[in-house]
Amino acid sequence: MNWSPRTVLIAILMVGLAAVPMIADSIDEPFYTVMFSRMLILSIGAISLNLILGFGGMVSFGHAVYLGIGSYVVGIGTLHAIEDGVSWMANGFIHMGIAVAFSALTALIIGAISLRTRGVYFIMITLAFAQMFYFIAVGNDNYGGDDGLSLYTRSEFHELLDLSNDNTLYYINFIFLTVFLYFSHRLINSRFGMLIRGAKSNEKRMGTIGFPVYRYRLVAFVIAGAICGVAGVLSANQTDYVSPAVMHWTRSGDLIIMVVLGGMGTIFGPVIGAVAFLFLEEFLSGITEYWQIFFGPMLVLIAIFGQGGIDGILVRLDKWWQIKKST
């Protein structure tokens, strides 16, 4: 194992995240558990987006749709479970299954159409499709319409787990996060991952070698959607509330910011980005109500100067460390 500064810092981050509920309990500030729980969930969303955006070069501006789908599966399921007494509809395993299936199907349809196009078309189309789902949720008065749904209960895992405990939910989020981190590591280094990355750097060449780039990209798009659907299920349980705002287009923008801020096309980048983003939001909004007046120009600066995001800075730190060690 190479203990470079970058590895150490990322390890500290992960250990720190694992210890949050204990620390929060010991200083009697359970609020921190909830805040960091949000970070974990958005990290999962950012990891899934990073698979297609960072590694695949597909700038999807509608990734929050799957957060919305996952959330609404929980919202609608628990609503029917309580109001109509259909008890299986509160089952967490079923929520997960349906959310993954629906997200994958939606990603398949959106991807099949948008992946036929390139560049700026792709950005606009994914954005437009996301907006379509947003309006469907707004127009659906049976399930709260614009106002959304408050959850009467969280997803139920019978005797196995009790999600109403925030610490339990935190560790479930944490386990999902580590599983998806490991999964994306394996996926990216597999033959499939090589292909996706190859198509990012030179699509024509990959096609000429004889790989069906479109099909591979579509599969990656569907995988990313399905993972983000899981994040949606967790998110609804975390906030006890589901509304169209979950899939508002600015949410998709937030996910992109997290990926870019943390470091595109790296395994831990999205986690770093999500944590940094929410810290920044918390910090700036504590200073002034008009915090976005600072956050907006910051994004412009990140876009212009911030090549490689925070992880890029860590990589440069590593290089400096190596030179210093060798002299």
Place this chain on the structure above:
Amino acid sequence: MNWILLLEQTLNGLQLGILLFLLAAGLTLIFGIMDLINLAHGSLYMMGAYFAATFTNWTESFFLGVLLTLPACMLFGILLEIIALRTLYTRSHLDQVLATFGLILFFNEFVRLLWGPIGLDIPLPDVLNGSVDLIFGIRYPAFRLVIIAAGILVALLLYLLVSRTKLGMLIRAGASNRQMVSALGVNINLLYTIVFGLGAALAGLAGLMAAPIMTVEIGMGEGILILTFVVIVIGGVGSIRGAFVAALLVGFIDTVGRSFLPDILELFVSNDVADTAAPAISSMLTYVLMALILAIRPQGLFPPKGV
């Protein structure tokens, strides 16, 4: 279904289409020539509306307000281009998305700080406030007719500008081969700034015309921006003619769909189902249209030549 309503809704659709065209024309020019995807175009629309509200208030005349708003928007756009956007032309689309997304956040907050969180109203002068008798005894608001007429006039001027003038020739040349234009000794930076200012003025015009019929509020440009993206994608990115056709198509389908879909659905399913399903389906219509067109023609209806 009655014919008077259909005609009214067609006019409403035309009017929405005109607003969409004004936004789409600027956006598609900016994309076609500078290769810049500008999410903050909706902010220019919003600024147009706020400028109009302020200037109308100062001068106590709607017409003077309009006269002041257009150059103000153009100046605002030019400043924005020089300060923030110029460096982004050579960058990846992702960087452009990120930076212009940041600009949206900034402008929304800026407007909240300057004008307050409450929406504004622009009172119309008496001349424009009434209704006009059309054929078949239909009465239609005068101001909406002015919007349609102004939009068509601008479309015509834009067509003449692009196809008949030297500036238009440079714009077309810039869209098909930027390096060559610049190699021939044209000041490409100046051309970019002019085009951006023109796009900003068009967006501002759309904003100021929308202001009296919708409320002037923070974030008003975002919904219409996404609809504008749909227009551009359908029409073919970079094509003004495509933007015009697609804008009218989207405006018509969106408006007429919303008002007639419940009736059409009731022919097939029960009233209850139709009433609940109609709002969701009608808001999907434009996107379904986009999906269909892209499935057949991924480059849009009028892909620009030579790109």
